[in-house]
Amino acid sequence: MTTPMQSLGRAAPAARGHQIAETLSRFRGAAIAAVILVVFGVTSIKNSSFAGSGSIQEILTGSSLFILLAVGETVVIVTRNVDLSVGSTLGLSAFEIGELYVHHPHMSVFVALLVGLGIGAACGAVIGFITTVFRVPSLVVTLAALYIIRGYVNIIGSGVQIEPTSVPHSFVSIGYSSILGIPWLFVIVAGVALIAAYGMRNFRAGRELYAIGSNPDAAQLAGIPVARRVFGAFVISGALAGLAGALFLAEYATVDATGGTGYELIVIASVVIGGVAIFGGSGNVIGALLGAILLQIINQSLVAVSVSPFWDQAIAGALLLTAIAFDRLLGFRASRALRAKEGAAYVG
């Protein structure tokens, strides 16, 4: 009989490299939170008015839509797919709800939110269907969807601007009122994020999303309904983008055909900075939420310290590179530990 010590000894060298990697990735959320606090602190020193609750509210409100989109995007990216259509879907949803309010001024807030969810879910369903049934890479499908949906919004909305006067007060109040000093917008999206995080961690379907992204072939062999799960991921992402469209209208009270343009890249940046692996399999919604807040706070602190906002994009890019370098380092450690084993196949 081999003693347990022997088999333990065999696993040890691989385990060490991997434990470092795992510890670091657990700390990812904490690291981003720390960076957020540092940015906030430094900015407050430079500009004392930044430290007030006003700017915190502004940051939370400003990041809300991106958080919501980032939650959906995380669900998709974790499965080794990507959704580039979220900005367009948001625009479509916001514009359609605005149009509905123009014709039905007394539509209830609840119905408006439901319409947003429905429009988004429908877009996501079409994308998910094409991706899974025809096996087209989601990058291509959602890129096409980005243009098609935006094109459609441009056709129906050319020269049209939904005016704040058309949107009822009850709906717009979601965008500016707060509870216990926390904007309602943020309460809603944080709630959605927490539900998503809990679901992805504690339910089989959630874990299966990770399994698919981690090793699609193995997922198939494990009996996971891969197509159904990926389809579901796109429906969720679409639905959340649609909901974000409704909240967009509530926040700005006005929308035209360009609403949400370019959001998709900011969202993907948030997700990756938040520690979600771009090739799927790891990362979580809370990280993505923190990533979105970090990008937002940087944006606002540049304004507060009177640095040209053009720096904003350069800094976002640098952050992205830092995040990826971080992931590479972890991946490198893991694969080196792997290579140390003779005949090891690459399982990344």
Next chain:
Amino acid sequence: MERFRLQYPAVVSMTAPKAAARKAGGKSGRAPSAVAAIAVEHAQVSFGAVRALVDGTIALYPGEVHGLVGENGAGKSTLVKILGGVHVPDAGRLLIGGTPTVLRNPSAALDAGIAVIYQEPTLFPDLSVAENVFMGRQPRRAGRRIDRRAMERQVLAVLERLGVRLDPGRLARGLSIADQQIIEIAKALTLDAKVIVMDEPTAALSAAEVSRLFRVVEALRLDGAAILFISHRLDEVFEACQWITVMRDGRWVLTSRSEDLTPDALVRAMVGRELVERESGAAAKLGDPVLQVDRLTSEGTFVDISFEVRAGEIVALAGLVGAGRSEVARAVFGVDRYDAGGVLISGKPLKVGSPRAAMDAGIGFVPEDRRQHGLVMAETIERNIVLASLGRLARHGIVPRRAARAFATDWALRLQIKYGRLSDPVATLSGGNQQKVVLAKWLSRQPKLLIVDEPTRGIDVGTKAEVHRLLVNLAAEGVAVLMISSELPEVLRLADRVLVIREGRLVRELSHDEASEESVIAAAAGVAA
């Protein structure tokens, strides 16, 4: 080369496995009325023009371990995938407990109580060990939530049973192949499967792990599981299995009780032909020296290596792995530089450190690691074959498509490469056929000297025999062959002379007759013979 004949003498050959089962029923303790837990009858599977399985037939009974052997490409893995619900056969049928059934997908197979341990570990590197074991069927608590504690507890219990210490909470990324294999086995155990299919579970395991696995397999068998065990190591098959089925070229060949078979008979049934043996007199009509290596030295790797290889001669460099054999070969071919000494080809000095010069001088080099250095895996079979002959095929710097196709077809035929289309990526071929592509690439240049480093590593017995025959034929045609091999039987059978290298020095030269397992090992390990 002759196409091998469909002969398998000295083996009990039945027309149907049912007959075998009936005949041996009393002996095995299997009741005559016993119903197979799962059976496949005359299953066919084709992928486009390639028929992966022509007649897949096997019956697994509760309480029995059934071995399945055959060369690579014999159709074993395809048969396994039928059992696992990955492939639905085009013809033939699948019976579970005697009832014809169709397994449409892997989850249908899992639901039917069939667990498959695939050859390539199918893990999720980003998920924990416990999640890998239980993916898709995690234990749940109230509200359909995953019960992590129960999951880890159960995984610990299974790992304990396998005698392995692994933290169920750690990620699968970075696990050794052996540990990955253990997780696959743990998966099957937690399924409480009625049928367990193990496709080469021992390939990556150490001896201690293999014996532990065998104890578990035995326990499962006694619990009444029907087990299919696939392995290239025939001794393991004889040790673990009560029944053995042989497949060849996608067809069922025979099913027999394992004690009615000898290893020799088994190999013959798998290969369908006899093995080649180099006669000791073959080296008599040797030509002039083709390769002369003179006091070759590379700091820290090898020192003062001198030898020659004559036309028509097969010389083997033997020694332990890491003794410097491959390094000498790489230096001769110019892949690595050396510090002192020289290499002469047909009496003319060869430029140092230039594979191009070596190729022009007529050296062909089949490297140790065909995937990394011998082939462009993602490229087509055709491109890989013509790769080293582009210069000769080109007209005004352009290689005419038709000429390349004809050239590749010709060489694929000569080496009997089994392929679907020449335009398929070489990665789709089996290991043995990939090696043949590498050989075709070099032989098509008609080299004076062929250096082969581990020519048969990781390829099946049938292709191995073909490669051996090929090398012998080449020598007969006057090609000088320098072979490096860690497989002693291969060295002893083929080589006219064996040069033993130990710690970077040439310590012993043995003629074909002097060379024996004892003498080579003694020289390689540095002990008196």
